[in-house]
Amino acid sequence: SQELEQSPQSLIVQEGKNLTINCTSSKTLYGLYWYKQKYGEGLIFLMMLQKGGEEKSHEKITAKLDEKKQQSSLHITASQPSHAGIYLCGADEDAGGTSYGKLTFGQGTILTVHP
């Protein structure tokens, strides 16, 4: 089965700094999702990437999927305390539609932003 590894496991930055979180797969990624989670709460959908080389942005967050579709990155520009939380990448297990949206997740990256 697919395994997703996130790095770093935790990140502490000063407000205003840029940061990047990586998600690496042992297999080709079909449908790569980024979610944000406040501790002990549900997951908030951020972005979904499908195509090799695809890049999407929302406010100060940009997500990219590499050409080989085995690695994704999430970049936050000029971080704010509101960006703090746990960032999770998740992916569908296969390309043919037969996974029916069964997502495999990474272990998460804990982001702390100091004012």
Added chain:
Amino acid sequence: DAGVTQSPTHLIKTRGQQVTLRCSPKSGHDTVSWYQQALGQGPQFIFQYYEEEERQRGNFPDRFSGHQFPNYSSELNVNALLLGDSALYLCASSLNSYFSTDTQYFGPGTRLTVL
């Protein structure tokens, strides 16, 4: 537009007991997936319901069972609770996740503690 809702918010049970968790999907969604998230880990897929039937199942024992009702809401039942079942249980809804591109939206979760 109501998002995914789950009840109860928190639950405390003792070993050997049985528990039922409930989920109402986002308006317009017909597919419900359940995930278990242990502390410090990413969510793990339990199973998915579509058209009132279990369509996909993760690596969880038969103690975990579910149901989907005609209004698309769903229940997760866990029998013979073990200490290791303590976790945040997340429900996610989507619109017929036959294709890997259908985004899953998560509820706030139910925190289950087994003593």
